[in-house]
Amino acid sequence: MTAIQLGVALPTMNEISTLGPDGIATAARHAETAGLDSVAAADVLIGDGTVALEPITVLSVAAAVTERVGLEFGVLSLPTRPVAMLAAQIQTLQYLSGNRVRLGVGIGGFPGSPFWQAVGAPSTGRGRRTDEALKVLPGLIAGEPTELPEAPGRPVVTLSPGTPVPPVLIGGGDSDAVLRRTITYGDGWLPSALTAAEASAAGQRLRDLAAERGRPMPGIHLGLHAVLGEGPEVRSAREAMAKQLSEFFAMPPEKVAEVTITGGPAQIAERIAAYAEAGVTNLGLGLDGPGYLRQLDLMAEARALLN
Template sequence: MTVEIGVILPTSTPDPSRPILADVKASARYAEELGLDSVWSTDHLIASGPMLDSTVVLATAAAITERITVGFNVMLLALRPVAWAAKQVNSLQIVSGNRLVLGVGTGNPAHGDVGWRAAGVEYTDRGRLTDEALAVLPGLIAGRPTTLANGTEATLAPGSAVPPIVVAGNGSRAHQRAARYADGWATIAQSPTEVRTNLATINDLAAEFGRPPLRATVVAPTLDNDLARAADQLAAYEQAGVQRVILPPTGDWRRDYDRAADLRGQL
């Protein structure tokens, strides 16, 4: 089995009453020592709970490790001018030795719109702005002359390799976005059957755009506590087209990472 297993760095929390803020260096190093495939950072300006800046988190994780993939889960492109986002991404690519995966999304509505208003962005514009950013992002990251939506031609130096781009979301606009711009698609907690169905829709769209088929990333899959049964579930995910899973945090990152490593040992 080749499905990859990633974990979320302890720099954010799904439960505002139980903040998860711990040592980025220690956790990233431990994940790599355990042989896990990737570590991920969540991205929001103002969330429902404490959250560190994702670019700083991933730069720290990259600096303390040598092999493991570092990823945005997910970067909210619309919160940033696209040229700045591209500069952050290609700088991370360079300092990490091309170990970045760029997850992209439009934000969890549970966090509200205050972060968007604080950034001077209309919440209702986030989908359009994300599409506009994705259209020019690869050229900017690579250091090619690129014309932005406002007509400005910009060239970033130095350029870098463009990381794999994974677009998240379950709606039809997100499916279109993934098919048109991404190398992969991400979803939260979907079953293998749901992934297979949605991925088929996305890949039909990708074929219409003349693009290759995508594979899926599943965040927080529901897995059995028994490791052998959980491994069987991962096999079903892989057969459905899943490239990687990102396991959810429970509040004790070291215990979470140990379990992830135990599960990886079953594959």
């Protein structure tokens, strides 16, 4: 069975309204104290009034109050961000955090939203724009003179101080385009809402593609939603999560149950072990239940059962 790392999504959406401005720092410190391996922030800026904190700022706060945990983006929408500015931000975060960044990137999931319109992000050609950014990001972060052929005048940019290039994780589903982008540019693949069987099958396709191109097998960083614990309030949250995910992913309820994690420590540990057996190297949970910090503790208890 593959050794698996366990991470948690920081409370960047509705839950931050309850936790308050100190919630990110408190959650990041708690995750590190609980022995988790990473904390993550998603890029879900829509601009329609949906609560969503900006992820680079969020992980900068997490870096400032922790010493060990990995800082994972799950994922940054490359079409919404000028590549040179993004590289400067990631390089700075990598430098100040002691090289703890895991750079999850993708084509973005909200084209046409008010935020995308406001920043001039394209609704079409997102795959090509993402590939062009992935070609130049490593050199920019490393501090190498890097030509930006997509920018007016094709400037050569050198950012300093250069840092080790963080692991690049390619976000997306199990389509051929995403898996090939992962092999070409990535150190890991970052999907979400897959069953253990689906993760195993996609992992075999990745392994075959890697062998074809003489590349190492990427890690599989899977993100799942979770409502942990028991009791009436937890059951209500579990039902709300199932309804929301069923609508968002157009999944039947029985499939939603397969791609979410619920219950107490023993049940959580059993599900984590199944994903580890399927070849998942990193499992990140988005906590949708009541009592964020209590859910973190339940994750830690489940982790202890696996050791």
